[in-house]
Amino acid sequence: xxxxxxxxxxxxxxxxxxxxxxxxxxxxxxxxxxxxxxxxxxxxxxxxxxxxxxxxxxxxxxxxxxxxxxxxxxxxxxxxxxxxxxxxx
Numbered sequence: 463x464x465x466x467x468x469x470x471x472x473x474x475x476x477x478x479x480x481x482x483x484x485x486x487x488x489x490x491x492x493x494x495x496x497x498x499x500x501x502x503x504x505x506x507x508x509x510x511x512x513x514x515x516x517x518x519x520x521x522x523x524x525x526x527x528x529x530x531x532x533x534x535x536x537x538x539x540x541x542x543x544x545x546x547x548x549x550x551x
Contacts, residue, residue, distance in 0.1 A: 465513055466521040468496050474518055475509070500526030506533070 465471050472492070475481045482492040485505060495501050501509055506525055513520050522529050 463518050464521050465518050466523045468499055468501060468524065471501075471509060471513065471520070471524055472496065474516060475512055498526075500524075 465474055472478055472481055475484075478489055478492055482489045485492070485508065501524070503525075509524070510520050527533070
């Protein structure tokens with residue numbers, strides 16, 4: 463099942479009290495995010511991974527995005543090693 467609204471995510475992850483306690487934020491802060499219809503960016507990974515662990519998938523809309531592109535580092539290709547510059551002393 464895809465989760466695309468913050469209300470659904472809160473319900474799936476145990477409700478407002480449980481989620482606020484787990485994120486270590488006041489319930490008022492979680493309610494503010496619910497009103498804004500998006501989680502704060504600092505919680506994206508926790509929410510995304512928790513939903514996956516529970517058997518759900520998150521849509522970009524859950525995080526206020528139209529696609530995942532804004533979260534992907536540009537010009538990164540699989541298997542490419544980062545170059546290191548040598549320091550000149």
